[in-house]
Amino acid sequence: MERDLLLLMDFDPEVMGIAAQPFWLHWHDGDRERRHAPDYFVRRADGSAAVADVRSDARIEPKDAEAFEVTSLACSQAGWRFERVGVPDAVLLANAKWLSRYRHPRCLNGPVADRLRELFTSPRPLMAGADAAGDRLATLAVLFHLLWLQELTAEAMSTELMGPRTVVSLADRGAQ
Secondary structure, eight states, X not given: OHHHHHHHHHHOTTEEEEXXXXXXXXXXXXXXXXXXXXXXXXXXXXXXXXXXXXXXXXXOOXXXXXXXXXXXXXXXXXXXXXXXXXXXXXXXXXXXXXXXTTOSGGGOXXXXXXXXXXXXXXXXXXXXXXXXXXXXXXXXXXXHHHHHHTSEEETTTTXXXXXXXXXXXXXXXXXX
Protein backbone atom coordinates (compact mmCIF):
# COMPACT_ATOMS: atom_id res chain seq x y z
CA MET A 1 0.00 0.00 0.00
CA GLU A 2 2.89 2.40 0.73
CA ARG A 3 4.34 1.81 -2.74
CA ASP A 4 0.94 2.59 -4.21
CA LEU A 5 0.81 5.91 -2.40
CA LEU A 6 4.35 6.68 -3.53
CA LEU A 7 3.32 6.07 -7.15
CA LEU A 8 0.29 8.35 -6.77
CA MET A 9 2.45 11.07 -5.22
CA ASP A 10 4.87 10.72 -8.15
CA PHE A 11 1.87 11.10 -10.49
CA ASP A 12 0.73 14.29 -8.75
CA PRO A 13 2.17 17.27 -10.70
CA GLU A 14 2.04 19.41 -7.55
CA VAL A 15 4.51 17.13 -5.74
CA MET A 16 8.09 18.32 -6.24
CA GLY A 17 9.88 16.11 -3.72
CA ILE A 18 9.27 13.05 -1.57
CA ALA A 19 11.30 11.64 1.33
CA ALA A 20 10.52 8.28 2.93
CA GLN A 21 10.55 8.05 6.75
CA PRO A 22 12.02 11.55 6.98
CA PHE A 23 12.36 11.88 10.76
CA TRP A 24 11.57 10.35 14.14
CA LEU A 25 9.22 11.91 16.68
CA HIS A 26 9.89 11.06 20.36
CA TRP A 27 7.45 11.71 23.21
CA HIS A 28 6.32 10.33 26.54
CA ASP A 29 2.74 9.06 26.65
CA GLY A 30 2.47 9.24 30.46
CA ASP A 31 3.60 5.65 30.96
CA ARG A 32 6.56 5.21 28.65
CA GLU A 33 8.72 6.72 25.95
CA ARG A 34 7.22 6.49 22.47
CA ARG A 35 8.53 7.15 18.99
CA HIS A 36 7.15 7.23 15.47
CA ALA A 37 8.64 7.72 12.01
CA PRO A 38 6.02 9.08 9.57
CA ASP A 39 5.97 7.37 6.19
CA TYR A 40 6.54 10.36 3.88
CA PHE A 41 7.46 14.02 3.75
CA VAL A 42 6.16 15.79 0.63
CA ARG A 43 7.20 19.19 -0.75
CA ARG A 44 4.63 20.78 -3.06
CA ALA A 45 5.15 23.13 -6.00
CA ASP A 46 3.74 26.06 -4.01
CA GLY A 47 6.41 25.53 -1.32
CA SER A 48 4.05 23.98 1.20
CA ALA A 49 4.85 20.70 2.91
CA ALA A 50 2.88 17.70 4.09
CA VAL A 51 3.67 14.64 6.13
CA ALA A 52 1.80 11.44 5.32
CA ASP A 53 1.25 8.20 7.19
CA VAL A 54 -0.17 5.26 5.28
CA ARG A 55 -2.51 2.94 7.14
CA SER A 56 -5.90 1.52 6.25
CA ASP A 57 -8.75 2.33 8.63
CA ALA A 58 -9.07 -1.34 9.60
CA ARG A 59 -5.44 -1.46 10.79
CA ILE A 60 -5.43 1.54 13.13
CA GLU A 61 -5.00 0.49 16.75
CA PRO A 62 -5.17 2.93 19.68
CA LYS A 63 -1.36 3.30 19.85
CA ASP A 64 -1.33 4.11 16.11
CA ALA A 65 -4.09 6.70 16.54
CA GLU A 66 -2.04 8.34 19.29
CA ALA A 67 1.08 8.38 17.06
CA PHE A 68 -0.91 10.01 14.26
CA GLU A 69 -2.31 12.59 16.69
CA VAL A 70 1.17 13.47 17.95
CA THR A 71 2.45 13.65 14.37
CA SER A 72 -0.42 15.93 13.39
CA LEU A 73 0.32 18.24 16.33
CA ALA A 74 4.06 18.37 15.51
CA CYS A 75 3.29 19.08 11.85
CA SER A 76 0.91 21.92 12.68
CA GLN A 77 3.60 23.46 14.91
CA ALA A 78 6.06 23.26 11.98
CA GLY A 79 3.54 24.79 9.56
CA TRP A 80 3.08 21.53 7.66
CA ARG A 81 -0.07 19.63 6.81
CA PHE A 82 -0.53 16.07 8.13
CA GLU A 83 -2.43 13.42 6.17
CA ARG A 84 -3.28 9.90 7.21
CA VAL A 85 -3.89 8.07 3.96
CA GLY A 86 -5.89 4.87 3.70
CA VAL A 87 -6.36 2.54 0.77
CA PRO A 88 -5.89 4.34 -2.58
CA ASP A 89 -8.69 4.33 -5.13
CA ALA A 90 -8.21 1.09 -7.11
CA VAL A 91 -9.17 2.48 -10.53
CA LEU A 92 -7.02 5.60 -10.24
CA LEU A 93 -4.14 3.45 -9.01
CA ALA A 94 -4.49 1.01 -11.94
CA ASN A 95 -4.51 3.89 -14.43
CA ALA A 96 -1.51 5.55 -12.78
CA LYS A 97 0.39 2.24 -12.76
CA TRP A 98 -0.25 1.85 -16.48
CA LEU A 99 0.87 5.40 -17.25
CA SER A 100 3.95 5.09 -15.03
CA ARG A 101 5.41 2.72 -17.63
CA TYR A 102 5.65 5.76 -19.91
CA ARG A 103 7.02 8.34 -17.45
CA HIS A 104 10.60 8.23 -18.73
CA PRO A 105 11.57 11.16 -20.99
CA ARG A 106 12.63 8.70 -23.71
CA CYS A 107 8.90 8.34 -24.45
CA LEU A 108 8.72 11.97 -25.51
CA ASN A 109 9.05 12.73 -29.21
CA GLY A 110 8.74 16.50 -29.64
CA PRO A 111 6.97 16.68 -33.02
CA VAL A 112 4.55 13.87 -32.09
CA ALA A 113 3.87 15.51 -28.71
CA ASP A 114 3.14 18.83 -30.42
CA ARG A 115 0.73 17.10 -32.82
CA LEU A 116 -1.04 15.31 -29.93
CA ARG A 117 -1.37 18.55 -27.93
CA GLU A 118 -2.89 20.18 -31.01
CA LEU A 119 -5.29 17.31 -31.68
CA PHE A 120 -6.48 17.04 -28.09
CA THR A 121 -7.41 20.72 -27.79
CA SER A 122 -10.77 19.21 -28.71
CA PRO A 123 -11.69 16.22 -26.53
CA ARG A 124 -11.65 12.93 -28.42
CA PRO A 125 -11.29 9.20 -27.77
CA LEU A 126 -7.75 8.13 -26.89
CA MET A 127 -7.21 5.75 -29.81
CA ALA A 128 -8.82 8.06 -32.38
CA GLY A 129 -6.43 10.81 -31.30
CA ALA A 130 -3.42 8.49 -31.42
CA ASP A 131 -4.36 7.37 -34.93
CA ALA A 132 -5.00 10.95 -36.10
CA ALA A 133 -1.51 11.96 -34.91
CA GLY A 134 0.22 9.34 -37.05
CA ASP A 135 1.32 5.73 -36.78
CA ARG A 136 -0.24 4.27 -33.63
CA LEU A 137 3.01 2.57 -32.60
CA ALA A 138 4.83 5.89 -32.78
CA THR A 139 2.15 7.96 -31.04
CA LEU A 140 0.83 5.85 -28.16
CA ALA A 141 3.97 5.99 -26.00
CA VAL A 142 4.07 9.77 -26.45
CA LEU A 143 0.35 10.07 -25.67
CA PHE A 144 0.75 8.00 -22.48
CA HIS A 145 3.79 10.09 -21.50
CA LEU A 146 1.75 13.30 -21.89
CA LEU A 147 -1.01 11.72 -19.78
CA TRP A 148 1.60 10.82 -17.12
CA LEU A 149 2.84 14.43 -17.14
CA GLN A 150 -0.81 15.52 -17.04
CA GLU A 151 -0.34 17.78 -20.04
CA LEU A 152 -3.21 15.71 -21.41
CA THR A 153 -6.02 14.56 -19.18
CA ALA A 154 -8.36 11.58 -19.36
CA GLU A 155 -11.99 11.89 -18.31
CA ALA A 156 -13.09 9.59 -15.53
CA MET A 157 -9.49 8.73 -14.57
CA SER A 158 -10.59 7.65 -11.10
CA THR A 159 -13.84 5.92 -12.10
CA GLU A 160 -13.01 3.97 -15.27
CA LEU A 161 -10.02 2.04 -16.52
CA MET A 162 -8.48 3.78 -19.52
CA GLY A 163 -9.19 2.21 -22.87
CA PRO A 164 -9.46 3.02 -26.57
CA ARG A 165 -12.65 5.08 -26.06
CA THR A 166 -11.45 7.03 -23.02
CA VAL A 167 -11.99 10.71 -23.77
CA VAL A 168 -8.73 12.65 -23.65
CA SER A 169 -8.20 16.41 -23.84
CA LEU A 170 -5.53 19.01 -23.34
CA ALA A 171 -5.20 19.76 -19.64
CA ASP A 172 -6.41 23.13 -18.43
CA ARG A 173 -3.10 24.43 -17.07
CA GLY A 174 -4.81 27.46 -15.57
CA ALA A 175 -6.86 25.25 -13.25
CA GLN A 176 -3.80 23.58 -11.76
